[in-house]
Amino acid sequence: DLEVEPAAEPWPENATLYQPLKEDQILLSDHASSLAVQAYLRMCGLPVQVLCRVNSEFMSPSGKIPFIHVGNQVVSELGPIVQFTKAKGHSLSDGLDDVQRAEMKAYMELVNNMLLTAELYIQWCDDATAAEISRPRYSSPYSWPLSKILAYQKQWEVRRKMNAIGWGGKTLQQVYEDVSQCCQALSQRLGMQPYFFNKQPTELDALVFGHLFTILTTRLTSSELAERVKSYSNLLSFCRRIEQTYFEDKSS
């Protein structure tokens, strides 16, 4: 999907980021991924306009949200977008040494492996949440019967994935425990520092912010997920700090 151009073209003014509709359609996991990319681009100082489109998921080259349209190239997901901006000469992790870079990549995978998977589980494998929130929101732009078909298809796809990676047999409580464990690891690593690698934010900070902020500000059927995150005060102040520094022009 990614074409890496050796010549560093300047970042155009009309770069756009696509995501599903914010008010009615987007789900927790997609919003977290989208916010992570937006935070990363703001940290790099790269302007991007956020466009909400109903069919973003289908427009994306990999099928995942979000994706950016820069010049004549389309790149989706945080990993490839980080590489893409690096090819254009913008990088947040250049100042890290090898061991730190290894840790950064490992912690990013921790967030993908545990937090993102837990979000998907809660959205689609918990019957209450799936029926009240996920299916209605996912299918809101479409009319019957397409809405029903798409919603159940997505649910079935996610449940199959959960079974394949061994999460199918987990209970909701176990998933909340995993989220706590992940937050504890992140909290440990962050410690008292402003960012994960002391003074400068990196893509890891963007990713963690995207997920934690979304969990804290999204209403689900139960507030247990947000409560679990809230019990780590340094993570809360971390989110607030990034919000104030990079998103202050956003209203509230």
Next chain:
Amino acid sequence: MAAPDELFCWEGDWGLPSVSTDCLVVLAYAQFAGAPLKLRKICNPWRSPSGSLPALKTNQKETLSRPADIIIHLRKQKFNADYDLSAKEGADSLAFISLMEEKLTPALIYTFWVEPKNYVDVTRRWYAEHMTFPLNFFLPGRMQSRQLEKLRLLRGDESLEAGEELEKELYCDAAECMNLLSQRLGSQKFFFGDSPSSLDAYVFGHLAPILKCKLPNGKLQQHLKSLDNLTNFCSDILLLYFPRDGRESSGPKAPPQPDGGDFDNVPNKRRKQLLSALVALGAMLSYALLTGMVSILHVQQGALEEPPDLEPIESHQHEEQGGS
């Protein structure tokens, strides 16, 4: 303590205590933590209490399947290899285990189960040879389709097929993961000091099969061998904790028959081919005889030479003119 828990796992080969990554993780952790387990090395997943391997059967008749669950259970029983880890080291463990599951596991699945040459020459052959009749006929194939489906779900692409591009992507990710592990290990003996922990068990479980199993398409092994500290890490663990299994390794993959060649290494195969050809011929002949397409008349006209697919009516008419 009551009677030890029973662990069912896949058999070992190529100098390893087990051929499966998950089983190796559990075995290594049990050795590191000094947990006494009754080992049942089998080659028939249907005989395991959970239907898959590895499986731990505890004293309370509970069955655990996921390596993470088994390790948690052992920890609860005070067999804790992570006792000396600081909180930060515990967090790092979790992060690096996630890194391996996201970046290394897909490549492992691909190299053992999806890559055509590897699967046919090594994996399927190994499982077919080690399983009992009649499982050896269908179970390897079924395991392969499950692994392919798992890879498809992990990558989020339903139409994934074996191919150059996919291989390059997966191996690139795996190589990067191995480089990162190597950088983190540095020149230490184990990842966190002098005694091994659960992270060491996971790294060993993922890397040892790559290191020890000789595959026709061995790009992962080449890359791993270029990382000395990881190679020594695996060899040290094998030497220290699995000395008996290490001694069984007789160099590179040694098929039981000394013949070279991919297909002729079993003399029985020739005999089976001949036998099946004879049976087919006999069946066709008896069918022809029974339906009267060919009749054994003691006439000198070579009626027997007529191939059975000639029209029966025509063959009787042309009988006097001789066969074709």
